Amino acid sequence: MNVMLFGVAKDIAGTARMQLPEGITTAGELKAWLLATYPALQQLKSLMIAVNKAYAADGQAVGATDEIAVIPPVSGG
Amino acid sequence: MNVMLFGVAKDIAGTARMQLPEGITTAGELKAWLLATYPALQQLKSLMIAVNKAYAADGQAVGATDEIAVIPPVSGG
Amino acid sequence: MDVLLKIETDITIQEALDFIHSPACGGEVVFTGKVRNDTKGRAVDKLFYEAYKEMALSEMQKIADDVARQWDIKKLAMLHAVGDKLPGEVAVVVAVSSVHRGIAFDACEYAIDTLKATVPIWKKEFFSDGEVV
């Protein structure tokens, strides 16, 4: 359960935490998997992946020991 | 004693108030009179005349019933 | 540059003012974001702010590093509230102090603009008509 979901991404997926899906090895693959699995995410202006508390480029490796976060458009302030 | 002097203009003239000099009929004439009478005023970056609490153009009339102020460069804030 | 970063249930303008105070600094600029009682004409009952706190603090530190690189700012405080917030309550405070005022405005505006763009905090709006967005 090393993937955390926040904000509207949590609401769309219906869960605040999930296991990194089998076979996913990069941030970009995770994003593609999420958009395919929860099509409502495609309506968001942006969907970012953070790995170990920093925004990750699509090519960044992800694994079972990383702290991964699914970040919909932020709206603080 | 309807002319008030402020800030460094007061220090240079050595008085906070004076009578409008005889024969002075405009703000510009008063400024010229002040610069001639107190030459140290010429070293200031600016010298403004206010008439009845508003900055006056050189041509503005001044008389014994006006509230006149001699305004060296302001330095509030 | 001295930095205060905080993400807590309750934040106050005063703690930011206290932190940035310095007799060496002539200029202080403080931005406060408060909960508005309406959004685009619809009445708002409350907001709920959620943060990915550790990453949010890390992103706030990056903003502080950017500010220190760009301007001669002496002190910077960035505070963000989380949880339920009612109209009129403080959601965010960004405060800077510097020797001169022009850069204080620039740095403060940069910090709040960047915070709103990059710091992982989300709000839910509870409208008076019952909708939640």
Place this chain on the structure above:
Amino acid sequence: MDVLLKIETDITIQEALDFIHSPACGGEVVFTGKVRNDTKGRAVDKLFYEAYKEMALSEMQKIADDVARQWDIKKLAMLHAVGDKLPGEVAVVVAVSSVHRGIAFDACEYAIDTLKATVPIWKKEFFSDGEVV
């Protein structure tokens, strides 16, 4: 636009914050000018501020009118201290609130810049080495 103008011996940031508070406004920007403990490397003991008070309030009102003409600001407070002020003490506060934050920064910076250029207030600096300028 609601306006608070004040030239008094003692002014506080808090009274400006209290005045501009409004649940309809999401953004507040406050500039505070404090007495610095040095000017160009020379230690300062105190400042003395003198105002041509009635004209100063009239010039501050003109700034307020300019702000109201240029931006959709809801509240504006401009306070200036007079008399002896020690390092760290508040000399001037300009505070604005608006629905959106970008114009709040613009209006606040315009108001303090213009205040420093046009409002008839003068300071004397008492340096620690005995000189008075």
